[in-house]
Amino acid sequence: MTSVPVDEERRWWKEAVVYQIYPRSFNDTDGDGVGDILGIIEKVDYLDDLGVDCIWLNPVYESPNADNGYDISDYRAIMDEFGTMSEWEELRDALHERGIRLIMDLVVNHTSDEHAWFVNSRASTDADKRDYYWWREGRDPEKTDLDADDYDTPDNVEEVPPNNWESFFGGPAWTYDDQTGEWYLHLFDRKQPDLNWENEAVRNDVFEMMEWWLDHGIDGFRMDVINLISKPDGLPDADPENDIKTIDRAVNGPQIHDYLGEMRDRVLDADLLTVGEMVGDEMPMETARQYVTPGPDGDGLSMIFHFEHMLLDQGDEVWELVEWELPDLKAVMDRWQVGLGDEGWNSLYLNNHDQPRQVSRFGNDDEYRRESAKLLATLLHTLRGTPYIYQGEELGMTNYPFDSLDEVRDVATRNPIRNAIGAGIIDGFDDVKDIVRAKSRDNARTPMQWDDSEHAGFTDGNPWIGVNPNNDRINVEAERADSESVWHYYRDLTSLRKDRDVVVYGDYEPLTPDHESLWVYTRTLEAEDEHDTLLVVLNFDSDETTFEPPADIAGDSAEILISNYDVEVDTVESTTLQPWEARVYDLT
Structure with a gap:
């Protein structure tokens, strides 16, 4: 292992591999169809075996779930569906005992409309916390381009919102509140009012809440x-x-x-x-x-x-794919x-709870699912930055074959489609089914596939969202038993990151920026008279592709550090790469 350059400061989070857990879909222990904290505790040894260094836990706070936990009604309480604060502390301790750190989601652009701050804020125009949120009077529709009929206001209210902003979930970003006769801003769902950070009291309360969680031992x-x-x-x-x-x-x-x-x-x-x-x-x-x-x-x-x-x-629009x-x-x-x-x-990711599955989006989730899943993993773990693994990514989990809007839970998908149907832009779900299958956030939120049982070992009850039917062949139990699986490849990558500083701190140099199939780059680390170089060669194609090495390294001695095909070399030379083949050459 080489030393880190003198101008580079070591940080644990630079050297870490972060694993993201979406608790609602990870592991359910009480049979209610929703994942819980005890379910994560049950799988801590699994996370340790995979070799990850840190867990990013999506929101487990008290919430009415208008946006699956991103509408928080109490920042210092755990949602009953997920468990208790003592169980959360047990999870924290179980992770820390294994040297795994824990980071929490901080959601402070907005709260739930059921948060005590907003309940107070909407009580009257002179409420103590009125200025914790964005309240504005409406406008005369005669003086704007907005149509009053487009907004859900009482019949006796003849005004339009303060501006023409649209919610990121579809529809207006303002909701009229008949209790005080003003509009409040919500860049997301109407149950997620935006906090007014211009108010110093808001900032003070947010910072105190953050300090409270840090005092509880998060990282x-x-x-x-x-x-x-x-x-x-x-x-x-x-x-x-x-x-x-x-x-x-x-x-x-x-x-x-x-x-x-x-x-x-x-x-x-x-x-x-x-x-x-x-x-x-x-x-x-x-x-x-x-x-x-x-x-x-x-x-x-x-x-x-x-x-x-x-x-x-x-x-x-949500139904357009480029x-x-x-x-x-x-x-x-x-x-x-x-x-x-x-x-x-840099952070390094290709999927998370808000994005579809990476092997379906950037790889080939059919004939070359395993190969392309490994290639994408190679990319993320050999670029400069901190790689993030989203739960199930280490199995090569794929997008879900949605057949109706009834199967969709995500408001960011449901709302725009319903609005488009209502406006006559599309006739129905079948018009956008392929796009939903390709892009909906729910693709990432289907339950973790632990085994080949009816509900993939996720729950003994009825899951809150459908299990991908391919769990009969893509699941933890099968992949851990197969030494050539995607799961074992991920474990090799997490080990490689710990063994070689060049993977973490090495300089990045792209070699094939315009090639339509090959992504080739070097990682080079020079420190204390030592020189460490890796050559990464990736074939993003379902056909064979010829790799011609750059002249300055052609013929150099090398060995394969990791690859998703069984290959041995002793020099860097011209070669035919198999579909979705990934190679990391050690040139040191």
Whole structure:
């Protein structure tokens, strides 16, 4: 193992592999069809065997579940469906005893409308916490382009919302409240009112809550849609005529760095893993660096989740799907590898609870499911940054074959489709079925596939969402018994990351940015007169592809460090790669 360069600071979260658990779908122990904390405790040894270093736990807080836990009604309580605080503490301790850290979801752009703050806020226009949220008077429809008939208001109310913003879940981003005669802002579901971070009292309460969880022994936060907390001055209308949408208005607001800087100074430290979810289109690299630069010159987050590669196949509406090519994906990833190469740190992911399964989206989930799942894993674990494994990814789990809207649970899918049907844009679910199968967030939320039983070993009851019928062949029990499985390949990758510093800290150099099938790059680490180099060769194709090595390394001595096909070499030379073949050459 080489030493880390003198200008590179070791951090545990740089060297870690993070495993994301969506508790509702992980493991159910009480038969109610919903995963629970005891179910995670039951599988802690499984996580340890896989070799992961940290768990990101999606929300387990008290919530009415309008958005599956991302509408929090009490930040300091555990939802009854999931368990109790003492059980959460037992989980924390079980993980820590095995050297596995734990980070929690921080959801502070909005709360539930059942949170005590909002209940107080909507009680009257002079309530103590009225300014904890965004309340505004409506507008005269005669003075805007908005149609009052498009909004769900009482018959005696002849006004439209304060601006024309649309919710990210479909429909208006404002809801009229007849109790006080004003409108409140919700960038997501109407049961998720946005907090007003301009109010110092809001910030104080949020920071105190964060400190409370840190005092309870967590190791960091994943910060949900954190770049939405600062709203633009005056809340201006979006301008569809010039392709300006709500999200363009709402992201990276004018005070975002002030708020995160205050959070950094009051709550955070460099040893915590803090990853900010940054929604929106292409982010200027200067803005990204500001988020991850240590203070006082930056916001001090460990890393961010950007969405550029997640938007490659996204059209303007939920029922639109855009074709993408491998050079498009490489261009995005290369921009971030280079852009944050020396001045920040990357998160590495291709799926999570908000995205479809990576092998169905970026690989081949049919004939070459196993090979492409391993190739995608090779990519994520050999780029520079911290890799995130989403539950079931280590099995090569695939998207779900939805046949009706009744099978869909996600409001981000249901709402836009219902609105489109109501507006006559589409006739029914069959018009968008292929898109739902390809893109719905529910693809990632089907239960973890533990075995080949009726409900995949997830529950003894009726699961809250359907189990993928391919659990008869894709499941933990079968994969652990097969030494050539995707699961064992993931375990080899987590081991490799611990064994070789070059995998973590090495410089990244892309070699085939324009090739339509091959993604080839080197990772190089030079420190204390030592030189360590890996060559990564990936064939993103269901056909064989010829690999011609660059002239400066052709013929060099090498061995295969890891590969998804059985291959041995002693030099780097021209070769024919099999479909979805992945090779990591050790050139050291």
